[in-house]
Every structure is written in structure tokens, then in C-alpha cells.
Amino acid sequence: MFKMTAKALACALSLSIAGMAQAADPIVIKFSHVVADNTPKGQGANLFKKLVEERLPGKVKVEVYPNSSLFGDGKEMEALLLGDVQLIAPSLAKFEQYTKKLQIFDLPFLFNDIHAVDKFQQSPQGQELLTSMESKNITGLGYWHNGMKQLSANKPLHEPKDARGLKFRVQASAVLEEQFKAVRANPRKMSFAEVYQGLQTGVVNGAENPYSNIYSQKFNEVQKYITESNHGVLDYMLITNTKFWNGLPEDVRTELDKILIEVTAEVNKQAEILNEGDKQRIIDAKTSEIITLTPEQRAEWRDAMKPVWKKFEGDIGADLIKAAEASNN
Numbered sequence: 001m002f003k004m005t006a007k008a009l010a011c012a013l014s015l016s017i018a019g020m021a022q023a024a025d026p027i028v029i030k031f032s033h034v035v036a037d038n039t040p041k042g043q044g045a046n047l048f049k050k051l052v053e054e055r056l057p058g059k060v061k062v063e064v065y066p067n068s069s070l071f072g073d074g075k076e077m078e079a080l081l082l083g084d085v086q087l088i089a090p091s092l093a094k095f096e097q098y099t100k101k102l103q104i105f106d107l108p109f110l111f112n113d114i115h116a117v118d119k120f121q122q123s124p125q126g127q128e129l130l131t132s133m134e135s136k137n138i139t140g141l142g143y144w145h146n147g148m149k150q151l152s153a154n155k156p157l158h159e160p161k162d163a164r165g166l167k168f169r170v171q172a173s174a175v176l177e178e179q180f181k182a183v184r185a186n187p188r189k190m191s192f193a194e195v196y197q198g199l200q201t202g203v204v205n206g207a208e209n210p211y212s213n214i215y216s217q218k219f220n221e222v223q224k225y226i227t228e229s230n231h232g233v234l235d236y237m238l239i240t241n242t243k244f245w246n247g248l249p250e251d252v253r254t255e256l257d258k259i260l261i262e263v264t265a266e267v268n269k270q271a272e273i274l275n276e277g278d279k280q281r282i283i284d285a286k287t288s289e290i291i292t293l294t295p296e297q298r299a300e301w302r303d304a305m306k307p308v309w310k311k312f313e314g315d316i317g318a319d320l321i322k323a324a325e326a327s328n329n
Helices: 002-024 041-053 076-082 098-105 114-122 123-131 174-181 192-201 211-215 242-246 249-287 295-305 306-315 318-326
Strands: 029-033 061-064 138-148 150-153 167-170 186-189 204-208 223-230 234-242 288-290
Touching: 002 192, 029 041, 029 211, 041 061, 041 138, 041 249, 076 234, 098 174, 098 234, 098 306, 098 318, 114 123, 114 138, 114 234, 114 249, 123 138, 138 211, 138 242, 138 249, 150 211, 167 174, 167 192, 174 186, 174 306, 192 204, 204 211, 211 249, 234 242, 306 318
Parallel strands: 029 061, 167 186, 167 204, 223 288
Antiparallel strands: 138 234, 150 204, 150 223
16 A cells, blocks of 8 residues: 555656646747848847847747748748747738738838838727737737838839739739739739749749848849839738737736837837848949839829729728828828
């Protein structure tokens, strides 16, 4: 009888020690993204890792996987929902199958500049969009700027008619497809990792990206012209798996929320600086000619693409579009 008790005691002790060791293991957050380290998103991911490991030592460990090294942009959402990664920051164009409302950020010429984007994202309507996918197990933690998009091509684009017949790479977004169809161009869906080769081989003739993406991915080496159109925004939503996030210890989640507020502010500040710097680096490299549109030319592009708003008004909501447009004032 005594032997049995001793055995049971040893077993209980062993389980207790194993439990303590397990409790001591840090929570691992895998942060996967598809761009280079020297982009706003790349820098944000690395800053998040640094601050988390400084402020939650031993409690949380962050692993960052840049440049599609863990999952490409076609697979990262599935990986998040399966729990294979805990943080991703897809571009806002990637969410249309989870909520149509986020298509608002793809509408061409809706925002005059990045400050208008910021104003809308911080508004009650913009903040509400962060929680609009929780029923699908996706929680938005913040908006990260990458910058305003510029058109690039191997022929100069001054007026909408110049884009006719060109094949433009687009993300998997119905709005972006319609945007190019509005100027009689041909949209081609292509993953971000394939864009350089696509432009180099002529599978596509043009693209739309902020300066930081153009420079960091060397797109300027395979595109002769960049039209500074500022026609749309390429921003990201930092998202997590809702069940994972809600399952974190409250003290850990509270600290992570504070860190994310800090990181988001820094990412958005650096994005503007980085885009301006990369624009200058493209000019200095003399690989591409940057075309500046006159106010009249920009208005012509806007008029040509604005009918896209009406096509998606039913899905997005007229009130939401109005609120976004008001952020320009």
C-alpha cells in the first residue's frame, strides 16, 4: 500500500515539475510578412520584437519571418487562421472575402494624401473596421502605413489613355481590377514575390506601389517610368488570430496592446520618411523617370477611375465612403 502511495506521489511530483517547466516556457509569437526588412512593415515587425523581448522577457518570444520566408502572401492568412503564425500584416486589399467594407481602402483617388488616410483610420468608423472580422476569427490590432501608390510602367503615363492595353500587376482585389479596367488596361493578379520577374520578363508591363516597395524590391530597375499619381493607399492591417489573442494572460495582452500603439505610431511616422528617401534614391539611381502630373492631368485620372466607387458602394456602404471622403477636409 505504501509503495503505491510513494509511486503516486512521485508521479504527481513529476507532473507538477513538468507543469512548472511548461508554465515557464515563453509564449511564442510568429510574425510572418512578405516584404523586406528595410520597409515600414519590416521595420515595424523588428521593432515589435525588440520591445516585446525588452518588456516581457521570458514571457513572450517573437520570431519574425520577412520576405515570404515562412509563408507567401497567398498562404499567410490561412496560416494565421490555422494558428501556424500569430501575427501578419496583409495589405488592406486582402480582406474582401472576410468583409467587403475594407474595400474602401482600394477605391482610387478617395484620399488626397496619407494624412487623410490617417484621419479616417483614427475615426470611429475606421476603428470599427478593426473588429469587423472577429466572427471569422480575425482581430485587427492597428493600421500600418506603407504609403501612397504610384503607377509604374515601361511607357510614360501622363493621361488615362496612356494606360490602354497595358498589363498591370494587381493584388487579388476586385476593386483594383476594376480600377485598371476603367482606364482600359488589363489587370493581372500576381503574388508580390513574383512581381520583379513578371516585370522583367514582360508578363506584366506595369504595377502600382509606394516608393518604398518600388525601391526595396528593385522594381525601378525593370520599369522605365514612374508616374507620381498618389491614386490610392497601400496600407496594412496588423491582425492576429482572435482565439489566440483572447487566450493570452490579461497582463501579457495589456502590455502587448501598449507596445503595438507605440510601434504603430513609429511605423507610420517612418513610412513617410522612408518613402521620401526612397523616391530620392530612385532619382539618384537614374533608372526611372519620375513623371509629375499637373493638377489637370490628376483630375483626368480621377474622373476616369471614380466610377469604380459607385460599383462597390453597395458592398462598402455609401455612409462609409462619405466619412472617408470627409477626411480630406
